[in-house]
Amino acid sequence: KDFEKEKMLAAQEAVKFIESDMIVGLGTGSTAFYAINEIGKLVKNGFKIKAVATSNESAALAASLNIDVIDINAVDSIDITIDGADEFTSEFLMIKGGGGALFREKVVAAMTKKEIIIADSSKKVAVLGKFKVPVEVVPFAYQYVLRQLAVINGKGTVRMKNDTQYLTDQGNFIIDADFGLISDPKALAAKLNEIEGVAAHGLFIGLTHTIIMGERDTTIIFKK
């Protein structure tokens, strides 16, 4: 299977939902980058789009394509966001954060009227959890959070870059937490929300309306 082709197909399908004058959320990760490139083509063809980026990397790619990137605090809602995921189920439960942008991705998703997730077919799972759950933590609290994750049977590892802790665009750390297969993602999300110091966790629940999955040389659209 050609997962890069599947990512491209999903991105091209998702961008069809974008209309001129929309405020568009730009996701982060290799799949979302295909969508940003497609949005760049719309702009080149005269579409008027204002974009909110979920990472500095997405913002830089968008700017290089002459997409007008604006401050998220200048808008009170976003029409369409196109973002990727690390795992998703047919019940629209998903794990995000592999790309390290989960805090901004979650705020953007919360502000978005139509959140479209695009993914290659390797991301679809029956049960979440093969992929560790990224947890974005304020550095002041990271050892405390590690201990609290252990209390709820999560084995946390601080994400490293070279030989120091990876820093998100927010200046936070990421702990990748292994809970094994997650039988009740909603219950786990509630527990993670209770831990002081957690800025965001990668269980995205109730934030997505449409998933477009590339499958060989076509796409499959899941609608809530």
Ligand code: DER
């Ligand atoms: O960080 C994220 O949630 C991204 O969407 C990401 O994990 C998906 O990355 P990929 O499109 O490169 O697989």
